Amino acid sequence: MPSKLFTYKSRSSFTTVTWRFCESAEIDPAIKPKGKLQMVGPEEVYETWKFLFDGQVRERFVVLWLSATNRVNGFEVISEGSLNATIVHPREVFRGAIVATAGSIILLHNHPSGNPDPSNEDKMLTRQVVEAGKIIGIPVYDHMIFAGNKYTSFAERGLL
Numbered sequence: 342m343p344s345k346l347f348t349y350k351s352r353s354s355f356t357t358v359t360w361r362f363c364e365s366a367e368i369d370p371a372i373k374p375k376g377k378l379q380m381v382g383p384e385e386v387y388e389t390w391k392f393l394f395d396g397q398v399r400e401r402f403v404v405l406w407l408s409a410t411n412r413v414n415g416f417e418v419i420s421e422g423s424l425n426a427t428i429v430h431p432r433e434v435f436r437g438a439i440v441a442t443a444g445s446i447i448l449l450h451n452h453p454s455g456n457p458d459p460s461n462e463d464k465m466l467t468r469q470v471v472e473a474g475k476i477i478g479i480p481v482y483d484h485m486i487f488a489g490n491k492y493t494s495f496a497e498r499g500l501l
Contacts, residue, residue, distance in 0.1 A: 379412045380405070383485060383494035386447060393418075394451040394487045400427040402450040404434055406443035407482065415441055424453060429466055431473040438479055446474070448484040457488035459495065467495055 380386050386405075393403055393416075400422040406415045417437040420427045427450065438446050448470065450463075459467075467484045474481045483496040495501050 379410065380407065380447065380482075381411075383483060383492065383497055386449070386483070386485060387487065387492040390416075390449060391487055391492075393449070397451055398453050399423055400425065400451060400453065402427050402429045402448070404438060405447040405449065406438050406441045407445045407447065409444040411445070411482075414443065426462075431470050434470050435473060435477060435479060439477070443479055445480045445482050447482050450484075450486060452486055452488040455489045455491075457486050457491040457493040459484075459486055459493060459500065464500065467500065471501055 380389075390403070390405070394401060400420075401418060402420040402422075404417050404419055405413050406417070408414050415437075419433050420429050422428060429450075434446070434448070448467070463484070463486065467481070470484075471481045481501065483494055483501070485495070486493040
């Protein structure tokens with residue numbers, strides 16, 4: 342489920358950070374009917390989650406957290422950037438997935454330009470995240486780019 346990050350100041354010089362998972366519908370009512378859907382393939386992922394990118398004029402990067410049975414247990418918006426870029430680091434990608442005990446993840450982001458082709462930066466980030474996932478034991482099943490009524494799946498293109 343999406344998480345909310347709370348920071349509490351303590352009396353010492355340390356800061357305590359706590360994750361609280363909340364119902365997806367608290368964040369966006371459009372999520373409620375989706376429930377814990379089992380993801381079968383890229384087309385289904387696109388049809389189910391494209392609403393997260395509809396009308397976006399800036400790049401947004403989202404991680405879906407999957408259970409061992411490929412059910413989406415939650416997701417996190419990792420970054421929102423500019424018209425043609427967003428900054429993402431593997432540590433942010435896996436932080437929520439680890440806390441949520443995800444069995445695997447799917448990466449999603451949009452190209453507001455309408456061009457679904459992955460950039461060199463998209464490919465490089467995907468390689469980094471896939472390698473990090475191998476090390477910590479959380480595989481990346483796909484990285485998808487949403488561009489209007491089109492999408493690109495790295496898994497379908499053999500780019501993972």
